[in-house]
Amino acid sequence: xxxxxxxxxxxxxxxxxxxxxxxxxxxxxxxxxxxxxxxxxxxxxxxxxxxxxxxxxxxxxxxxxxxxxxxxxxxxxxxxxxxxxxxxxxxxxxxxxxxxxxxxxxxxxxxxxxxxxxxxxxxxxxxxxxxxxxxxxxxxxxxxxxxxxxxxxxxxxxxxxxxxxxxxxxxxxxxxxxxxxxxxxxxxxxxxxxxxxxxxxxxxxxxxxxxxxxxxxxxxxxxxxxxxxxxxxxxxxxxxxxxxxxxxxxxxxxxxxxxxxxxxxxxxxxxxxxxxxxxxxxxxxxxxxxxxxxxxxxxxxxxxxxxxxxxxxxx
Amino acid sequence: xxxxxxxxxxxxxxxxxxxxxxxxxxxxxxxxxxxxxxxxxxxxxxxxxxxxxxxxxxxxxxxxxxxxxxxxxxxxxxxxxxxxxxxxxxxxxxxxxxxxxxxxxxxxxxxxxxxxxxxxxxxxxxxxxxxxxxxxxxxxxxxxxxxxxxxxxxxxxxxxxxxxxxxxxxxxxxxxxxxxxxxxxxxxxxxxxxxxxxxxxxxxxxxxxxxxxxxxxxxxxxxxxxxxxxxxxxxxxxxxxxxxxxxxxxxxxxxxxxxxxxxxxxxxxxxxxxxxxxxxxxxxxxxxxxxxxxxxxxxxxxxxxxxxxxxxxxxxxxxxxxxxxxxx
Numbered sequence: 299x300x301x302x303x304x305x306x307x308x309x310x311x312x313x314x315x316x317x318x319x320x321x322x323x324x325x326x327x328x329x330x331x332x333x334x335x336x337x338x339x340x341x342x343x344x345x346x347x348x349x350x351x352x353x354x355x356x357x358x359x360x361x362x363x364x365x366x367x368x369x370x371x372x373x374x375x376x377x378x379x380x381x382x383x384x385x386x387x388x389x390x391x392x393x394x395x396x397x398x399x400x401x402x403x404x405x406x407x408x409x410x411x412x413x414x415x416x417x418x419x420x421x422x423x424x425x426x427x428x429x430x431x432x433x434x435x436x437x438x439x440x441x442x443x444x445x446x447x448x449x450x451x452x453x454x455x456x457x458x459x460x461x462x463x464x465x466x467x468x469x470x471x472x473x474x475x476x477x478x479x480x481x482x483x484x485x486x487x488x489x490x491x492x493x494x495x496x497x498x499x500x501x502x503x504x505x506x507x508x509x510x511x512x513x514x515x516x517x518x519x520x521x522x523x524x525x526x527x528x529x530x531x532x533x534x535x536x537x538x539x540x541x542x543x544x545x546x547x548x549x550x551x552x553x554x555x556x557x558x559x560x561x562x563x564x565x566x567x568x569x570x571x572x573x574x575x576x577x578x579x580x581x582x583x584x585x586x587x588x589x590x591x592x593x594x595x596x597x598x599x600x601x602x603x604x605x606x607x608x609x610x611x612x613x
Numbered sequence: 614x615x616x617x618x619x620x621x622x623x624x625x626x627x628x629x630x631x632x633x634x635x636x637x638x639x640x641x642x643x644x645x646x647x648x649x650x651x652x653x654x655x656x657x658x659x660x661x662x663x664x665x666x667x668x669x670x671x672x673x674x675x676x677x678x679x680x681x682x683x684x685x686x687x688x689x690x691x692x693x694x695x696x697x698x699x700x701x702x703x704x705x706x707x708x709x710x711x712x713x714x715x716x717x718x719x720x721x722x723x724x725x726x727x728x729x730x731x732x733x734x735x736x737x738x739x740x741x742x743x744x745x746x747x748x749x750x751x752x753x754x755x756x757x758x759x760x761x762x763x764x765x766x767x768x769x770x771x772x773x774x775x776x777x778x779x780x781x782x783x784x785x786x787x788x789x790x791x792x793x794x795x796x797x798x799x800x801x802x803x804x805x806x807x808x809x810x811x812x813x814x815x816x817x818x819x820x821x822x823x824x825x826x827x828x829x830x831x832x833x834x835x836x837x838x839x840x841x842x843x844x845x846x847x848x849x850x851x852x853x854x855x856x857x858x859x860x861x862x863x864x865x866x867x868x869x870x871x872x873x874x875x876x877x878x879x880x881x882x883x884x885x886x887x888x889x890x891x892x893x894x895x896x897x898x899x900x901x902x903x904x905x906x907x908x909x910x911x912x913x914x915x916x917x918x919x920x921x922x923x924x925x926x927x928x929x930x931x932x933x934x935x936x937x938x939x940x941x
Contacts, residue, residue, distance in 0.1 A: 328812035591785030
């Protein structure tokens with residue numbers, strides 16, 4: 299803890315306040331002021347300039363009747379489910395690496411895991427966009443080479459989806475029905491470097507004797523995972539779950555770059571953050587965008603409180 | 614770290630685990646592999662052979678046209694042709710075919726072009742990221758020292774104000790932030806990115822550094838004060854030397870974050886000369902006729918600074934990624 303300080307000493311040490319002034323100024327100007335401004339302007343018809351007109355609750359009333367916004371919350375919920383599912387490979391990977399006996403191999407695998415991190419996220423994103431390209435894209439070629447495409451076409455004809463056609467390249471990002479599946483496939487095999495490293499750190503606390511005891515009792519690998527490993531990384535898993543959910547709800551960079559500001563074909567990839575971006579910078583409705591931002595903000599705040607209540611993180 | 618199981622009976626059973634981990638890793642590293650190998654091809658070479666790097670061999674075919682004239686066509690050999698004979702398209706009348714060793718198959722021009730294309734963007738990003746990281750660590754250090762050293766009057770209130778910000782999602786801020794930057798006439802400047810970046814990193818950095826400084830032995834500060842050291846000197850001579858690794862970790866996290874940022878640059882920057890990597894890559898993506906080889910080379914060049922950091926600071930990097938995520 300910090301030293302207690304008497305009032306007279308504090309008066310003599312007034313210069314210490316200068317130390318925190320830059321931080322306060324920066325945070326005040328670039329974090330608190332915009333937040334306050336967002337709340338204030340969500341009640342106005344405002345296009346970013348000096349003129350604005352008081353609307354009262356009209357922006358919010360409009361938002362609650364806005365089908366795009368409601369649809370986008372549906373999309374983001376679906377993405378959230380996807381992302382929770384995508385946590386599984388990282389956990390499996392961490393447990394596998396942890397169970398490997400050789401220390402040297404463990405270290406080697408860790409290094410290999412960090413390698414994808416040195417590629418900027420944006421580059422990874424564009425490489426995936428390139429994979430999704432209908433004509434040159436790797437994904438379509440892979441499906442062709444492995445004949446999964448003909449299987450897909452067959453299934454398509456069976457159910458009458460009208461999505462996959464023989465001889466026509468699959469437009470992963472241009473066919474409305476395929477936008478969400480493409481977002482699901484995105485990032486396969488879904489191994490998050492940070493996630494695996496955190497889980498490995500948690501697993502390190504398991505002593506050899508626990509495994510030996512489990513071996514004596516004849517516990518199989520799956521029950522070892524359920525009763526020994528999972529409980530120990532549960533804190534980390536819950537923490538990444540919380541971060542993941544909040545990140546998914548407020549994120550829209552991926553959708554913006556893969557699908558564009560209007561959420562791709564048919565707006566299927568529209569998420570709330572992207573709708574806010576779209577309203578502000580495409581339509582110029584800054585006031586309405588602020589209102590959408592406020593709704594999103596309340597939604598996230600609610601999720602955070604819910605998380606804190608039900609998913610306790612003991613540090 | 615200690616290996617959980619060490620009897621030889623189990624050692625034999627590790628084969629399956631290695632296999633699965635390798636499978637995962639191969640798929641995980643596949644995009645990287647594609648980036649590297651496509652960067653040495655032109656579009657035609659990529660369409661002909663998308664999966665493997667080209668062999669350094671070309672085939673020169675002499676084709677007889679209908680009117681009797683002969684012309685020569687040179688193409689990159691297929692891998693099969695390197696090991697067995699040349700396979701020619703029967704629909705064209707190939708009179709003769711010849712294989713020859715030719716390293717110019719690899720389009721090094723892609724890399725030269727990529728460099729020219731992306732180096733200005735990299736320079737801008739380095740400027741923003743280095744200055745931004747240095748400033749954010751410096752100001753955070755000062756702020757954290759203020760909170761950690763004494764319980765000054767009002768420091769409790771200020772601390773709560775900082776922590777409150779950590780709870781608030783920043784998503785609603787971007788629209789008013791844009792207008793604020795416009796009013797400060799910072800739009801279309803790199804300073805906007807630096808200032809906003811520094812401000813955004815403050816809370817987290819101060820939070821981590823405060824906890825760290827509070828754990829330092831109090832006697833050191835008292836001794837320094839006895840010797841008449843000012844607060845700034847105490848930071849320089851006590852805090853900085855003792856918190857090297859954590860400063861490095863925070864610095865790397867800040868640097869990575871600035872390197873990857875694209876939303877703010879996309880909104881703020883208009884002139885092509887000022888583009889950072891984020892906007893620069895998006896701009897490249899918007900070109901109509903795409904030479905994938907050049908673009909992939911540019912992507913790889915965009916990663917080079919991170920690779921350099923990675924090589925020199927591997928341990929900090931790994932630790933930074935795990936600890937940062939735990940505390941975040």
